[in-house]
Amino acid sequence: MKSARLNKLTPYMFLAPAGLVLALGLLYPIAYMVYASFLSWNPSQLIGEADWVGLKNYSDLLVDEAFRESLWVTMKFAFIVVFVEMLVGVGLALLLDRNIRGISVLRTIFILPMMIAPIVVGLMWRYMYHPSVGIFNKTLKDMGFESIPWLSDSTWALVSVIIADVWQWTPFIFILSLAALQSLPKSPLEAARIDGATPWQQIIYIKIPLMMPVLIVTLLLRLIDAFKVLEVILVMTNGGPGLSTEIMALRISRTASEFRELGEAAAMSNYLLLFLLLLTMAMFIYNKIVETRKEKLLAAAEEG
Amino acid sequence: MTTKTENRQNPAFYALILALIIMSLGPIILMLTTSLKLNVDIMSDASSLLFAPTLNNYETVLCDVLWYEPGHVDYCNPTFSRALGNSLIIALVSTAITLVLGCMAAYALVRFKFMGRGAVSLTTLMMRMVPPAVLLVPVFGIWTFNYGLDGTYSGIILVYVAMNLPFVIWILQSFIVQVPIQLEEAAKMDGANPLQIFFLVVLPVIKPGLAAAAIFTFRIAWNEFLLANALLDRGTRTVPVTIVNSLTEYDIDWGVIMATGMLLAVPPIIFTFIASKQIITGMTAGAVKG
Numbered sequence: 046m047k048s049a050r051l052n053k054l055t056p057y058m059f060l061a062p063a064g065l066v067l068a069l070g071l072l073y074p075i076a077y078m079v080y081a082s083f084l085s086w087n088p089s090q091l092i093g094e095a096d097w098v099g100l101k102n103y104s105d106l107l108v109d110e111a112f113r114e115s116l117w118v119t120m121k122f123a124f125i126v127v128f129v130e131m132l133v134g135v136g137l138a139l140l141l142d143r144n145i146r147g148i149s150v151l152r153t154i155f156i157l158p159m160m161i162a163p164i165v166v167g168l169m170w171r172y173m174y175h176p177s178v179g180i181f182n183k184t185l186k187d188m189g190f191e192s193i194p195w196l197s198d199s200t201w202a203l204v205s206v207i208i209a210d211v212w213q214w215t216p217f218i219f220i221l222s223l224a225a226l227q228s229l230p231k232s233p234l235e236a237a238r239i240d241g242a243t244p245w246q247q248i249i250y251i252k253i254p255l256m257m258p259v260l261i262v263t264l265l266l267r268l269i270d271a272f273k274v275l276e277v278i279l280v281m282t283n284g285g286p287g288l289s290t291e292i293m294a295l296r297i298s299r300t301a302s303e304f305r306e307l308g309e310a311a312a313m314s315n316y317l318l319l320f321l322l323l324l325t326m327a328m329f330i331y332n333k334i335v336e337t338r339k340e341k342l343l344a345a346a347e348e349g
Numbered sequence: 350m351t352t353k354t355e356n357r358q359n360p361a362f363y364a365l366i367l368a369l370i371i372m373s374l375g376p377i378i379l380m381l382t383t384s385l386k387l388n389v390d391i392m393s394d395a396s397s398l399l400f401a402p403t404l405n406n407y408e409t410v411l412c413d414v415l416w417y418e419p420g421h422v423d424y425c426n427p428t429f430s431r432a433l434g435n436s437l438i439i440a441l442v443s444t445a446i447t448l449v450l451g452c453m454a455a456y457a458l459v460r461f462k463f464m465g466r467g468a469v470s471l472t473t474l475m476m477r478m479v480p481p482a483v484l485l486v487p488v489f490g491i492w493t494f495n496y497g498l499d500g501t502y503s504g505i506i507l508v509y510v511a512m513n514l515p516f517v518i519w520i521l522q523s524f525i526v527q528v529p530i531q532l533e534e535a536a537k538m539d540g541a542n543p544l545q546i547f548f549l550v551v552l553p554v555i556k557p558g559l560a561a562a563a564i565f566t567f568r569i570a571w572n573e574f575l576l577a578n579a580l581l582d583r584g585t586r587t588v589p590v591t592i593v594n595s596l597t598e599y600d601i602d603w604g605v606i607m608a609t610g611m612l613l614a615v616p617p618i619i620f621t622f623i624a625s626k627q628i629i630t631g632m633t634a635g636a637v638k639g
Binding site for chain 2: 055056064137143153161163168212221269273276298314
């Protein structure tokens with residue numbers, strides 16, 4: 046009798062600690078943030094002393110030039126970065142999809158950039174972009190070219206942070222698409238080869254369409270991550286020159302710590318979160334569609 | 350067939366692979382060589398490969414914990430060595446707690462069919478979406494005013510555990526699903542209680558999953574900057590925070606800062622080399638299984 050009750054309680058016993066931590070450390074903060082976004086609140090006040098201002102933070106942000114600029118920079122950064130990374134990553138995977146000896150060593154080397162702290166990645170690139178001691182300008186000078194204002198010109202600064210992110214995250218897409226390529230069913234490719242399809246035709250009509258589900262999920266995952274980038278840019282440019290590389294995450298942290306507008310920072314966080322929520326839902330819905338389609342096909346195959 | 354294609358590879362193919370290796374390792378090697386240089390060598394115009402390597406920068410960073418007193422350090426700044434200690438404690442403790450809680454929760458979700466796998470992967474995805482920047486305001490507010498945990502280890506550890514739990518639960522679930530139920534039933538026949546079954550039967554089988562989860566958690570706790578910067582004070586700061594603090598607009602001591610960066614990069618690099626397989630499993634699981 047006692048052991049039966051114990052057994053009934055076991056799942057709760059196992060789940061409770063994790064649930065408690067998640068509630069205290071994640072759910073409560075997020076709810077708190079939603080509440081704080083309706084307040085005019087600065088860090089020296091207790092939250093109870095802050096004034097309720099309703100939707101003012103949200104509407105102020107919509108007409109705030111700096112916020113709109115930062116939104117635009119974030120969009121540019123995220124979409125360019127993901128586009129370039131997909132192109133290069135998938136391209137490389139298609140090129141290198143053969144039996145290479147030591148592919149596991151290669152993979153290990155390629156994941157290094159992702160494992161290292163973003164702060165350190167920013168540091169390395171800031172050093173390489175350095176106007177006088179950096180390797181890029183040194184090389185340019187040795188070859189007799191003009192040096193480039195990598196981080197001090199507003200257009201170049203955005204290009205520079207994009208290059209750094211592409212360096213760090215292209216391997217992610219490369220590894221995922223290589224894994225997808227190597228697990229493709231063999232028969233359609235064999236059939237195409239026998240029918241005399243050229244390598245290009247095989248890629249465009251067979252490999253890419255078959256990889257599509259993985260590619261789309263990879264793309265959305267990367268896009269979500271690209272909106273979260275902060276440390277690399279913080280170390281390299283701290284958002285400057287001007288506002289040229291001030292992506293949203295950086296703007297939130299500056300609004301909170303420099304301008305001391307916690308309410309506004311919370312409202313900004315909510316905008317970012319809503320946007321990411323849309324992306325995530327898109328990904329989830331896509332996954333569901335693919336799964337149901339697969340099940341239908343399987344069911345049809347079994348019937349027939 | 351495989352051996353034939355392997356032998357007939359185009360030389361351009363190997364050139365491409367070599368170029369890729371150089372590109373991904375280049376910046377890391379550059380950081381390593383810079384950390385082994387004196388500032389005179391860093392600033393000089395001469396070739397960057399010819400220099401006398403020195404451990405001076407590392408001695409400056411670690412002066413507080415070295416058993417000898419390096420001659421070139423006039424004033425020993427204990428900030429870095431303290432930060433290294435803080436980083437280690439925080440990352441290790443968060444990893445341990447996340448693993449224990451994550452394991453238990455994942456086990457309950459699988460074996461007691463508590464919530465569908467769909468619900469868990471949805472929450473994992475949702476959590477993956479939340480940028481640390483979004484947590485900045487509430488975490489700062491709550492930890493300072495409600496919990497009184499600002500500046501303490503436990504405060505930051507709570508955030509890291511909460512941030513990592515969804516992913517860890519989700520990845521461990523996929524390993525626990527593969528543990529044959531017969532194994533557990535046999536243990537039950539022999540009179541083991543649920544806790545014994547969990548610790549003595551299930552845990553040993555899912556070791557690879559634990560390794561992947563541990564590496565991912567450790568990496569996030571070890572590398573994180575933003576929340577650490579907001580929550581920790583002078584005595585409890587982690588390495589990423591001290592690195593950013595020592596970056597000023599002008600006159601950066603590149604040698605020392607690169608040495609610090611290198612020390613921060615070493616643990617993830619070691620993990621990558623000993624467990625790249627588990628890391629890739631963890632990474633691809635996110636995209637391939639959804």
